Amino acid sequence: MSNAQSPTIRSEGSRSKSVPPRESNNTLAYSRTQAPPTVRCAWCDHQFDRTDSYLTGRVRCAHCGVATTSPWPSDEQLSAAYADWYRPQSGRFSGLGDKVLRRTRSALAHRLHRVLPPGPVLDVGAGDGTLVEAFVRRGREAVGLEPYASGPHIRNAEVEEVDGTWSAVIFWHSLEHLRQPARALSHAAALLSPGGTLVVAVPNATSLQARAFGDRWLALDLPRHLVHFDPPALLSKIEALGLRVERVSYLRGGQVVFGWVHGLVGKLPGHPDLYDAIRRSEARQATYGPVLRLYALSAAVVALPFALAASAVEVASRAGGTIYVEARREPGPAGDSREVAGGQVSPGNDAG
Ligand SMILES: [Zn+2]
DSSP states (O other): OOOOOOOOOOOTTOOTTOOOOOOSSHHHHHHTOOSOOOOBOTTTOOBOOTTSEEETTEEEOTTTSOEEESSOOOHHHHHHHTSGGGSOTTOSBSTTHHHHHHHHHHHHHHHHHHHSOSSOEEEESOTTSHHHHHHHHTTOOEEEEOTTOOOTTEEOOOGGGBOSOEEEEEEESOGGGOSSHHHHHHHHHHHEEEEEEEEEEEEBTTSHHHHHHGGGOGGGOTTTOOEEBOHHHHHHHHHHTTEEEEEEESSTTSOHHHHHHHHHHHTSTTOOOHHHHHBOGGGOSSOOOHHHHHHHHHHHHHHHHHHHHHHHHHHHTTOOSEEEEEEEEOOOTTOOOOOOOOOSBOOOTTOO
16 A cells, blocks of 8 residues: 655745744644645545545545545654653643543553453553553553653554554554554554454544534644545455454444534634643643633633533544544464565564
8 A cells, every 4th residue: 555645845935934924723723834735545545536525624535435634744753743842741730631641541451351262462652551541550551652752661663563462452542643554454453363452442423522623623633634534445455354343333433522612612712722722831822821721721620511412422432533443353264374474573582
């Protein structure tokens, strides 16, 4: 699968380092980047033409339903988007935020640990390693891949560089960050031991909240999110890889209620960004004064009951803000005789 790289030829009058007008919403700010539109779907490789939908900062593929960020960001743009403020050492969120994050990762590890076959777990896009550590605490070997972090169980590598056999490969809100997500998913499926499980959680770009908040929807998150998933496209790809989808949830992927609260607060005059307001001061994109912060947080309290009701409706109608999938590799009749090529990351001896 080729990269969805847009051509590097600059059209007349465009500037490679254009400064967009000041806009607190990163998606809208990015969409004003002067560069040619993305030419290929990053999910199915379809070449875009007049049949596709050209939206703000993204193109929705008529062939597969997945949208690709457009213009396609350069490495420099992505580095800037992942600069230190995104994930500071001290944690991303103030107060309870980081604790809640740790608690939910721990619950996920606990459940998966009980249902997975023996063997190590690979967490692709491991962030600060919270999920990996939760597995390790339960006595299971786990490795996290993350270019923007370090730690005893974290490696700076792409999933395609990994070999060996794994009881689970997890993409927890990371698949949408990859330049070649379909290739990554195919490779991940091939790494699974018989009975091993692929776990994917991504934002649902066709959710009710995505439609309600449009270009200001929290989970568009341009340019960090490169693909914007449509659940049928994700599920059909997973099935095409020979895996059996065993669990689909429109709630378990998290961020559903927060997506609504964030969107409702963002509808207010001045479009306050709640996500920025709850981050620690060193992890904020914009500079938030105490008054603006109080405005956003008070609005969030008022919006919460409405957000809970809206979340219940969208989850019940299977159009929740995130989609979570667990899919298992059937124990094959011919056994597992895959050749293991030399790579940079391998599980330990207890694999399989
Ligand atoms: Zn496509």
